[in-house]
Amino acid sequence: xxxxRRSANDPIHRMFRVLRSxxxxxxxxxxxxxRRQVELVEPDARHRAPPVDDVARDTxxxxxxxxxxxDTxxxxxxxxxxxDTLxxxxxxxxxxxxxxxxxxxx
Amino acid sequence: MITxxxxxxxxxxxxxxHGGDGGGGGSDAxxxxxxxxxxxxxxxxxxxxxxxxxxxxxTWLVWFLQSLLGNRSDAEDVAQDVFVRAYLALDRxxxxxxxxxxxxxxxxxQAFNHQRAHRRxxxxxxxxxxxxxxxxxxxxxxVALDAxxxxxxxxxxxxxxxxxxxxxxxxxxxxxxQALDIGLSAAKMRLQRARQQFRVVLxxxxxxxxx
Numbered sequence: 001x002x003x004x005r006r007s008a009n010d011p012i013h014r015m016f017r018v019l020r021s022x023x024x025x026x027x028x029x030x031x032x033x034x035r036r037q038v039e040l041v042e043p044d045a046r047h048r049a050p051p052v053d054d055v056a057r058d059t060x061x062x063x064x065x066x067x068x069x070x071d072t073x074x075x076x077x078x079x080x081x082x083x084d085t086l087x088x089x090x091x092x093x094x095x096x097x098x099x100x101x102x103x104x105x106x
Numbered sequence: 107m108i109t110x111x112x113x114x115x116x117x118x119x120x121x122x123x124h125g126g127d128g129g130g131g132g133s134d135a136x137x138x139x140x141x142x143x144x145x146x147x148x149x150x151x152x153x154x155x156x157x158x159x160x161x162x163x164x165t166w167l168v169w170f171l172q173s174l175l176g177n178r179s180d181a182e183d184v185a186q187d188v189f190v191r192a193y194l195a196l197d198r199x200x201x202x203x204x205x206x207x208x209x210x211x212x213x214x215x216q217a218f219n220h221q222r223a224h225r226r227x228x229x230x231x232x233x234x235x236x237x238x239x240x241x242x243x244x245x246x247x248x249v250a251l252d253a254x255x256x257x258x259x260x261x262x263x264x265x266x267x268x269x270x271x272x273x274x275x276x277x278x279x280x281x282x283x284q285a286l287d288i289g290l291s292a293a294k295m296r297l298q299r300a301r302q303q304f305r306v307v308l309x310x311x312x313x314x315x316x317x
Contacts, residue, residue, distance in 0.1 A: 016274060018251050019251060019254055019273075020274055022251055026172070028164050030186055031157060033186050034160045034164075035153070037186060037190050038153055038157075038190060041190065
């Protein structure tokens with residue numbers, strides 16, 4: 001049986017098809033809220049941001065609720081971090097990318 | 107009216123029809139790339155460009171978050187947060203995936219964090235805030251939607267998450283694995299387990315909806 005046929009006969013798939021149809025009836029307009037929020041955050045924040053090492057250090061300090069010396073982040077990881085890695089670290093700490101607990105640990 | 111419907115349908119289907127999440131080509135992708143470039147420049151011009159991106163992506167994003175979180179109000183709050191985070195992180199968007207893929211990933215993380223922060227205070231409230239479309243009104247559809255929302259309410263968040271990614275976002279398992287940072291076999295297993303849980307939870311409702 002093809003995947004399409006199998007999907008068509010799958011009751012779970014059919015139930016979700018109803019949900020998808022229902023979702024498509026929703027009218028969404030959060031754009032004005034987002035625009036106001038974007039205007040509220042410093043418009044040029046991204047361009048006036050401090051060097052990424054400082055951002056990483058400050059954000060990690062804040063997250064750990066303590067002040068870290070400039071090299072502590074690198075030292076803690078026992079390695080010199082390339083700017084990209086620090087950028088990723090900032091993503092993780094600021095929640096753009098988030099470490100997740102494995103579901104089985106919950 | 108017909109033109110609006112066609113344009114709405116095209117917008118909803120376009121990312122999949124143009125190579126799914128893999129980068130794709132075509133004028134929509136080019137237009138989006140240009141908007142992202144402009145948004146990166148910041149200032150009023152950048153904000154205006156970003157507003158167009160929000161207009162394009164807000165509907166599916168709120169649908170997606172609502173099916174994960176179970177209520178409209180939380181979905182809109184998290185969607186707003188996702189867009190603001192995306193705006194602030196635009197410089198780190200490398201453009202090797204579609205914008206939709208990138209913000210969906212931010213949304214997956216934010217929804218996960220949101221439910222973790224709120225689960226002590228409120229479970230899914232089970233109020234779908236949805237209407238069954240006029241073209242699909244049979245009692246069966248209403249019952250199915252009601253049963254589905256009730257069933258989803260009782261699943262663990264991770265089970266709900268993978269069911270939504272697979273059945274609402276219609277993502278391939280490979281893409282789900284990538285979005286959740288897990289292996290393909292783990293994604294398969296998680297989906298299988300979620301479907302089993304869902305069958306158990308729904309029980310008779312599932313049998314009725316299948317008739």
